[in-house]
Amino acid sequence: MYNIAVIPGDGIGKEVVDATLIVLDKLPIEFNYTHAIAGDACKEETGKALPDETIKIAKESDAVLFGAAGETAADVIVRLRHELNTFVNLRPVKSLQPDKYGDIDFMIVRENTEDLYIGDEEETPEGAIARKKITKKASEKISEYAFKYAKDTGRKQVTCVHKANVLKISDGLFKNTFYEVAQNHPEIETNDFYVDATAMYLITNPLDFEVIVTTNLYGDILSDEGAGLVGGLGMIPSANIGDENGLFEPVHGSAPDIAGQQIANPAATILSACMMLDYLGESEAARKVEEVLIDVIREGKNVTPDLGGTSTTTQMAEYIASKL
Numbered sequence: 001m002y003n004i005a006v007i008p009g010d011g012i013g014k015e016v017v018d019a020t021l022i023v024l025d026k027l028p029i030e031f032n033y034t035h036a037i038a039g040d041a042c043k044e045e046t047g048k049a050l051p052d053e054t055i056k057i058a059k060e061s062d063a064v065l066f067g068a069a070g071e072t073a074a075d076v077i078v079r080l081r082h083e084l085n086t087f088v089n090l091r092p093v094k095s096l097q098p099d100k101y102g103d104i105d106f107m108i109v110r111e112n113t114e115d116l117y118i119g120d121e122e123e124t125p126e127g128a129i130a131r132k133k134i135t136k137k138a139s140e141k142i143s144e145y146a147f148k149y150a151k152d153t154g155r156k157q158v159t160c161v162h163k164a165n166v167l168k169i170s171d172g173l174f175k176n177t178f179y180e181v182a183q184n185h186p187e188i189e190t191n192d193f194y195v196d197a198t199a200m201y202l203i204t205n206p207l208d209f210e211v212i213v214t215t216n217l218y219g220d221i222l223s224d225e226g227a228g229l230v231g232g233l234g235m236i237p238s239a240n241i242g243d244e245n246g247l248f249e250p251v252h253g254s255a256p257d258i259a260g261q262q263i264a265n266p267a268a269t270i271l272s273a274c275m276m277l278d279y280l281g282e283s284e285a286a287r288k289v290e291e292v293l294i295d296v297i298r299e300g301k302n303v304t305p306d307l308g309g310t311s312t313t314t315q316m317a318e319y320i321a322s323k324l
Contacts, residue, residue, distance in 0.1 A: 001030040002280055005061035007054065009076065010039040011254025012264035012313075013067025019266035019317035020065065020273050026321040027285050029277075034061065038080070039254075040070040049075040055083050059245065063276050066249040067269065070256065077249065078117060086240035086247055087113050087138065088145050089219060090275065093206075093226035096235055096267070096297050097307075104229055106209040109149060110219025111142040112240060117216045134170040134215065139177035146213035147185040158182070160192040161214035161222065174215055199225060227251060234265035234306055237272035241279065248276040262312035265304045267293060270320070292323045 006021070008014035024031060036054040043049040049072035058064045058080060069077045081089070089110040095103055120131040146158050160178040162171040175192055182190045193201065195218045201208065202222065206229055214222065227236040233252035240247040250268030258264055270293055277286035296302060302319035303309035311319065 001032055002062045003032045003034065003060070004276075005058045005064040006033045006035045007038050007058070007064060007080075008035075008067040009254065010041065010070035010072075011068050011256045011259040012252075013039070013069075013254060015259070015262060015264050015313045016250065016266045016269040017065060017067040019313050020269045022314070022317040023270055023289060023321050023324070024273055026324045027282075027289070029282060029285060038069075038072075038076045040072050043072055043075075050079055055080070058084060058247070062246075063279060064245070064247040065269075065273060065276060066247060068250065068252065068254040070254040073253070074119065078119075080247060081112055081240050084240070084242055084245035084247055085113075086242040086245060087111070087141055088241050089216075090149075090239040090241065091219065091223035091226070091236060091251060092271075092275075093223070093230055093236065095230050096294050097231055102207055104206050106206070106226075107149065107153075107155075107211050108219050108223045108226065109142060109146040109211060109213040110223065111138055111213075111215050113216075114138050115216035117220075132167070132170050134173050136173060136177055139174045140181055143178045143181035143213055146211055147181065147188055150188050150211045151185070155188075155210040157189040157191070157210040158185075159198075159209060159212050160190070161195050161198045161212055161218055162192065163195050163218075165194060171215070178213065195222070198222060202226060202229065223251060232265075232306065233268065234304075235267050235271075237268050237270075237275055239272065239275040239279065246276065246279040248272040248279070262314060263305050264313050265306050266313050266317050267297065267307075270317070288324065289320075292320055296320050296323065 008017045036057045038050045038054050089112040091108040094105045114133045116132050118133050162175045164171040164175045227233045236251040274286040274290045302311050
């Protein structure tokens, strides 16, 4: 039995998480869910966007399934990643529907603890300053993870993305460390691109990428661009993984404009649950759910409006569950 912390969060979070639990409960695996609160409504009610009890529940679980964060995202999901010491953020970009680009399938391995996301900002007489933190240790750790991921999944290439031509010290350190780590993995092909060039290459040559390893901010931006290649944010899952904890969440936000309407696409959250199953060692179940989800999406009938169907969030989940 696996103890899963369930944190729906804000907006459509509850809808897509509830839908995902419908699918998980159809598997021959026993889950014990502990629900916890966080987010905008939680802050209004308790004075804290991320209560200590929620952090405790998350740390004591085998994995955390998270829905969506609203205006308090920095105080909730960014802090939760930090509290759980999840140093890597995995964001797969994979075609689930036939599209003009072909069979896109690459992974963005994003460093999860540093960069501008440490939130070290201050006001100055001239305006404001934000400090960008890049360390040798974190750069080594994320690069090693990228190469290990490539080997474990049969990928043959890892691309480092940076802006070392301008940020010579910080991004220069990240790039140089990447190539130092690469020397220990001669069987994997390596290359590197500036982040602005990569943004173009993802549009012009998306099939050229297999694994991208990059810093926190660039990874966040590029993964949203990647979502645009394969059907939008509603199709992109993510995993935050550390040495002891795993946190799994869809890339999309809380979408307050459609919250409560039961039209949110649950695919990204279901796929995040598949990544959670992989993390728990239940890869056979993960592949089964993923295959059924892809079949349902490509069938195009029992899906939410954004995918061309008329099903509600719950109805789509129930249909997927029936196929399991």
